Amino acid sequence: MAAKKKSPKKAVPKAKAKKVLKATGAIKVSAVKSAKKAAKGAKIKKISGYDIPKAQAATRVVLYGFHRSMPTGKVALMLAMLGESYDYRHIDLRAGAHKSPDYAKVARFAQVPALADGDEIVVQSNVILQYLAEKFGKFGGKTPAERRRIAEWLAWDLDKLTTLGQVRFLRATQQPGQPPIPALAFLEARARMSLEFLDRHLGQSKFVAGLHPTIADIAIFAWIAVAEEAGFDPAHFPNLRDWALRMLKLPGVGHPYALLPTEDKVSA
Ligand SMILES: N[C@@H](CCC(=O)N[C@@H](CS)C(=O)NCC(=O)O)C(=O)O
Numbered sequence: 217m218a219a220k221k222k223s224p225k226k227a228v229p230k231a232k233a234k235k236v237l238k239a240t241g242a243i244k245v246s247a248v249k250s251a252k253k254a255a256k257g258a259k260i261k262k263i264s265g266y267d268i269p270k271a272q273a274a275t276r277v278v279l280y281g282f283h284r285s286m287p288t289g290k291v292a293l294m295l296a297m298l299g300e301s302y303d304y305r306h307i308d309l310r311a312g313a314h315k316s317p318d319y320a321k322v323a324r325f326a327q328v329p330a331l332a333d334g335d336e337i338v339v340q341s342n343v344i345l346q347y348l349a350e351k352f353g354k355f356g357g358k359t360p361a362e363r364r365r366i367a368e369w370l371a372w373d374l375d376k377l378t379t380l381g382q383v384r385f386l387r388a389t390q391q392p393g394q395p396p397i398p399a400l401a402f403l404e405a406r407a408r409m410s411l412e413f414l415d416r417h418l419g420q421s422k423f424v425a426g427l428h429p430t431i432a433d434i435a436i437f438a439w440i441a442v443a444e445e446a447g448f449d450p451a452h453f454p455n456l457r458d459w460a461l462r463m464l465k466l467p468g469v470g471h472p473y474a475l476l477p478t479e480d481k482v483s484a
Contacts, residue, residue, distance in 0.1 A: 276483070277302040280322060280330040281476060282309045286381055287341035288329040289438040289472025294348050294431065296468035296475055297355065301483035304476075342370040345431040355431045366425045369432035373439075376410040379403045380439045384446040407446060411453055418455040422462070429466055437463050441471050 279295065279302050281288030295302050307313045307328050314326050323330040323339050330337060331344045338347045346367075349356025357363040383403050390396060414436070418424070424432040440460055443450055450457050463469050 276332075278305060278332040279303070280305045280307050280319070280332070281328045282307055282314075283473070283476040283478045285309070285328050285476075286438040286442060286472060287327075289441070289476060290341045290435050291329045291331060291344050291348075292475040293438060293469065293472060294345050294355070294434050296470060297429075297434065297466065298348065298352050299468060300352070303483055304481040306477065306479050342374060342431075342435055345370070345434060349431050355429060355434065357425070357430060362425065362430075366430050366432045369424050370435055373432070373435045376406065377414070377436060377439050379410060380407040380443060380446045380448070383407050384442055387447065388445070404447070408448065411443070411448055411456065415453040415456045418459045423459070429463065433459075433463060437469070438472050441473075 277295070277300065279288070279291055281291065281304065283306070292304075307319060309328065313319060314323065314328060320326060322332065322337060324337075325339055327339065329341055329344060330339045331347070333347075333351070336347075338344045346356065357366045383400065386397060386400050386403070414424075423429045424436055437460065440450070440456060450460070
């Protein structure tokens with residue numbers, strides 16, 4: 217069961233909440249500052265091909281991703297919260313780069329994100345979060361029971377909240393004048409129910425899996441940050457809104473758009 221908050225919740229002043237929770241506007245705006253800090257010192261450099269140069273392979277963490285991809289955003293957020301520098305490879309999904317034979321050597325499911333850490337290559341965003349949590353000993357829970365609770369939420373995220381991402385994708389790719397595809401209404405209803413469920417849960421629990429931020433919060437935050445693009449107004453989910461504000465106060469937290477470059481990046 218999620219831990220209850222001890223002190224009564226402080227109301228977020230309406231004007232501030234409105235400002236911050238125009239999500240793709242405001243969560244983003246208030247997050248850009250911390251994201252810039254996290255990216256400070258990083259040099260931008262173009263690299264061709266997706267293979268990892270030998271000299272780098274042993275020492276560098278490389279994130280392969282796409283700037284509109286929230287699964288990629290989860291991993292970038294985790295790395296920023298850990299304060300870890302990493303190289304970034306832009307996989308241009310719109311140009312079909314994820315289907316290239318070069319990228320197939322990196323990503324077994326031909327999707328973003330993928331994370332290379334020396335010889336280790338990990339795919340599936342939530343598995344990457346678990347990998348990083350284990351490696352750095354942060355945000356992954358301390359006891360087996362905590363880790364199980366977090367894993368439950370990660371599975372819930374993939375099962376339920378990912379529908380928000382699917383709605384966002386369908387809306388973004390729908391041609392003007394064309395009727396919405398029939399699955400959209402189903403996915404919208406499922407995404408709305410998930411947001412309502414999460415909102416109720418966060419009325420009882422300071423963070424998703426208890427009193428402290430974990431990779432469950434990180435996975436979920438990336439979707440909530442783009443909820444408006446899927447047609448959901450965060451103002452309708454006040455507990456979710458307050459939680460997002462708590463998240464934004466944590467070191468390194470930024471909107472995924474502010475964390476993800478649109479081209480290759482080599483850390484300093
Ligand atoms: N369950 C995967 C989903 C990854 C995913 O859907 N990636 C999308 C971009 S957001 C992708 O690579 N799409 C291309 C494709 O599936 O062909 C994860 O969480 O990593």
